[in-house]
Amino acid sequence: MSSSTVITNIATLVTNDPSSGWGDSPLGLIHDAAVVIDGDRVAWTGESSKAPATDNRVDAGGRAVLPGFVDSHSHLVFAGDRTQEFNARMSGRSYTAGGIRTTVAATRAASDAELEANLTHYLAEALRQGTTTFETKSGYGLTVEDESRALRIAARHTEEVTYLGAHIVSPDADDPAAYVALVTGEMLDACAPHARWIDVFCEKGAFDGDQARAVLTAGKAKGLHPRIHANQLSYGPGVQLAVELDAASADHCTHLTDADVDALASGRTVATLLPGAEFSTRAQWPDARRLLDAGVTVALSTDCNPGSSFTSSVPFCIALAVRDMGMTPDEAVWSATAGGAAALRRDDIGRLRPGARADLTLLDAPSHVHLAYRPGVPLVTGVWRRGARVV
Numbered sequence: 001m002s003s004s005t006v007i008t009n010i011a012t013l014v015t016n017d018p019s020s021g022w023g024d025s026p027l028g029l030i031h032d033a034a035v036v037i038d039g040d041r042v043a044w045t046g047e048s049s050k051a052p053a054t055d056n057r058v059d060a061g062g063r064a065v066l067p068g069f070v071d072s073h074s075h076l077v078f079a080g081d082r083t084q085e086f087n088a089r090m091s092g093r094s095y096t097a098g099g100i101r102t103t104v105a106a107t108r109a110a111s112d113a114e115l116e117a118n119l120t121h122y123l124a125e126a127l128r129q130g131t132t133t134f135e136t137k138s139g140y141g142l143t144v145e146d147e148s149r150a151l152r153i154a155a156r157h158t159e160e161v162t163y164l165g166a167h168i169v170s171p172d173a174d175d176p177a178a179y180v181a182l183v184t185g186e187m188l189d190a191c192a193p194h195a196r197w198i199d200v201f202c203e204k205g206a207f208d209g210d211q212a213r214a215v216l217t218a219g220k221a222k223g224l225h226p227r228i229h230a231n232q233l234s235y236g237p238g239v240q241l242a243v244e245l246d247a248a249s250a251d252h253c254t255h256l257t258d259a260d261v262d263a264l265a266s267g268r269t270v271a272t273l274l275p276g277a278e279f280s281t282r283a284q285w286p287d288a289r290r291l292l293d294a295g296v297t298v299a300l301s302t303d304c305n306p307g308s309s310f311t312s313s314v315p316f317c318i319a320l321a322v323r324d325m326g327m328t329p330d331e332a333v334w335s336a337t338a339g340g341a342a343a344l345r346r347d348d349i350g351r352l353r354p355g356a357r358a359d360l361t362l363l364d365a366p367s368h369v370h371l372a373y374r375p376g377v378p379l380v381t382g383v384w385r386r387g388a389r390v391v
């Protein structure tokens with residue numbers, strides 16, 4: 001029999017379940033709240049005074065509880081470091097897709113054990129900052145063997161694994177067409193059993209619209225669901241292709257035309273914004289306000305990778321989104337929890353309601369707004385994953 005725990009004396013509980021909260025906020029806020037965990041699931045949420053009897057009791061001490069962050073975009077199977085490239089950018093050099101080659105060389109040279117140790121290091125770092133679900137990708141191998149081993153390693157740590165053989169054209173390919181044939185052929189066959197998603201970097205210097213379509217369509221035929229790196233460094237066809245193919249998410253969305261925004265508003269594809277990348281490449285910010293005002297579902301994620309966004313911190317991304325992308329603190333917190341879940345087409349995470357996975361974060365603050373109000377402060381003081389306290 002599973003044991004039950006009540007976390008009580010919560011000043012602000014973010015449920016992301018408007019039907020159980022007060023008022024009409026999408027955050028479904030409950031004040032003076034409690035949440036009951038039974039086994040690995042949420043069993044009850046409501047006012048502290050009405051909480052049912054449980055086996056165990058945790059006093060939140062008048063602090064805030066929210067769903068664990070859902071980081072729906074990261075690149076954590078890698079080796080090496082690109083400090084020099086970052087330094088050069090901060091002296092005025094611009095970011096290009098070409099830097100990926102540096103990480104490809106280091107990743108190919110690393111052993112399985114080194115790659116896994118690196119992955120677990122950054123996962124522990126993310127967990128301490130409240131991330132309870134993460135997606136991660138291949139994309140630094142670019143050979144049949146190196147891509148499939150990256151996915152095998154990732155799959156030991158998350159069910160949200162993405163095949164990104166089409167990150168850039170491999171440096172050893174004869175030509176781009178031959179590489180696309182490999183990515184959609186032998187490499188896909190080797191990788192599909194280890195992944196849920198297929199992704200492509202649709203960008204100048206990486207893959208154009210036709211190549212991206214070929215990659216995602218081949219993945220779909222093998223049972224992988226599409227997501228796409230789109231419109232990061234320049235305007236392009238990626239976002240509209242994502243909507244056309246019913247991709248779960250179009251990621252980056254920094255350079256958008258009105259037609260791109262309209263396409264996102266008309267489909268199911270989530271716009272995942274990755275402000276760590278704009279921070280670390282000193283690029284213009286994506287306009288979250290424009291997307292939200294058009295009715296687009298927005299997710300916020302880290303894009304954690306050694307080249308363009310070396311942060312595992314969702315709270316940092318929330319603070320950037322509030323300061324520079326036109327989001328309110330409530331919108332940013334929703335996007336980093338329920339929004340991330342939507343970008344992974346999941347409804348068992350990102351919300352605290354009966355039956356949901358008991359993935360929770362306790363902040364050393366009375367409200368979730370403090371994630372933006374007190375930027376840079378390590379506010380996460382407790383984390384429960386699948387009902388077990390892990391921080």
Ligand code: NIG
Binds near residue numbers: 103
């Ligand atoms: O999401 N945009 C493409 N891929 C990564 C960058 C990877 C790298 O620079 O190593 C991104 O920003």
Ligand code: FE
Binds near residue numbers: 229303
């Ligand atoms: Fe990325």
